[in-house]
Amino acid sequence: MKTRESGLATVVAMFLAALLATGCGERQEASEEGTGKAPQAEKTEGKSIVVGFAQVGAESEWRTAEARSIKSVGEKLGVSLRFFDAQQKQENQIRAVRGFITQGVDAIILAPVVETGWEPVLKEARQAGVPVILVDRGVKVSDDLLYVTLIASDFVLEGEMAAEWLAKKMGGKADIVELQGTPGSAPAIDRKKGFEEGLRAYPEMKIIASQSGDFTRQKGKEVMEAFLKVHGEKIDAVYAHNDDMALGAIQAIEEAGRKPGTDVILVSIDAVKGAFEAMVAGALNATVECNPLLGPAAFDAVEKTLAGETLPKRIVVEDRVFDQSVAKDVIDTRQY
Numbered sequence: 001m002k003t004r005e006s007g008l009a010t011v012v013a014m015f016l017a018a019l020l021a022t023g024c025g026e027r028q029e030a031s032e033e034g035t036g037k038a039p040q041a042e043k044t045e046g047k048s049i050v051v052g053f054a055q056v057g058a059e060s061e062w063r064t065a066e067a068r069s070i071k072s073v074g075e076k077l078g079v080s081l082r083f084f085d086a087q088q089k090q091e092n093q094i095r096a097v098r099g100f101i102t103q104g105v106d107a108i109i110l111a112p113v114v115e116t117g118w119e120p121v122l123k124e125a126r127q128a129g130v131p132v133i134l135v136d137r138g139v140k141v142s143d144d145l146l147y148v149t150l151i152a153s154d155f156v157l158e159g160e161m162a163a164e165w166l167a168k169k170m171g172g173k174a175d176i177v178e179l180q181g182t183p184g185s186a187p188a189i190d191r192k193k194g195f196e197e198g199l200r201a202y203p204e205m206k207i208i209a210s211q212s213g214d215f216t217r218q219k220g221k222e223v224m225e226a227f228l229k230v231h232g233e234k235i236d237a238v239y240a241h242n243d244d245m246a247l248g249a250i251q252a253i254e255e256a257g258r259k260p261g262t263d264v265i266l267v268s269i270d271a272v273k274g275a276f277e278a279m280v281a282g283a284l285n286a287t288v289e290c291n292p293l294l295g296p297a298a299f300d301a302v303e304k305t306l307a308g309e310t311l312p313k314r315i316v317v318e319d320r321v322f323d324q325s326v327a328k329d330v331i332d333t334r335q336y
Helices: 002-022 061-076 090-103 119-127 155-169 186-199 217-234 243-255 273-280 295-306 324-333
Strands: 050-055 080-085 107-110 132-135 149-153 174-180 205-212 237-240 265-270 286-289 314-317 321-323
Touching (some): 050 061, 050 090, 061 080, 061 243, 061 295, 080 090, 090 107, 090 119, 107 295, 132 295, 149 295, 155 174, 155 205, 155 237, 155 265, 155 286, 155 321, 174 186, 174 217, 174 243, 186 205, 205 217, 217 243, 237 243, 273 321, 273 324, 321 324
Parallel strands (some): 050 107, 107 132, 132 149, 149 314, 174 205, 174 237
Antiparallel strands (some): 286 321
16 A cells, blocks of 8 residues: 555656646636536645545444545645535535535545435535546446446445355355435445345245344444344344444444354454454354445545546446355555
């Protein structure tokens, strides 16, 4: 990562030098519709690039790791980063984005809480010439020119990988309970879709209950407690849309007198260090990686956008599956 960040710092420095040579300038209007190019912005002489980052919240280890990555890379590049924690509320994020536009930031990094409801504020950003880079979650809008690019994992594929691993582990037969993420969020929608698609080849792998745990450990525990009261020992396996909910489910299973990882098989998504600790302890069986270290890619997108380059609408982060057999060997290499 050091090499990439050093290169980015050099490019940003060159970009600022070029802007300083042109003198002061007003922010340009949004580019013409249909060009595929992002709006560009000119800088006021002597000032660093200013970027607003509207984060979902701090509901999980993964989310805090993503925030740390973006903050640390921005600091190393000399970017003035304005950070906002929306506490998992879309209305807070929309207010933050409008605030960034009013403040005249050069670009906005947005991790949207849910997929819908963004069109009005994204139109405001585009009209003001402020490019928006989406990270880790997408949006549904009528015009994809309202944002520059989405940097994220393939959530559908993550669900498929979890299903395939679990089907092989269970010999193609199991009664499964599902802990879903935040309703309406891209990862919750896509991870459910991918998991269901992955199970189609295994008719005896059945989801007997599915409910949102909102991506938090506490709610994951509460939902798992409810599942255990209704279905008891019928539950063979748990599929959690993130590790934090799985860790909450592990607590509930233990308190119910069953042994997680043995009596109940668990697979989740994110691959945070806490999940590896649970695998080493034998309580979690597998986790599908969803890399939160998006700082380098996010600021690379900001730099290229402000330089007038056209980016692909989707930049996919590659992920993989880790299970108990490798957890002890790789846990010390995990950065989040």
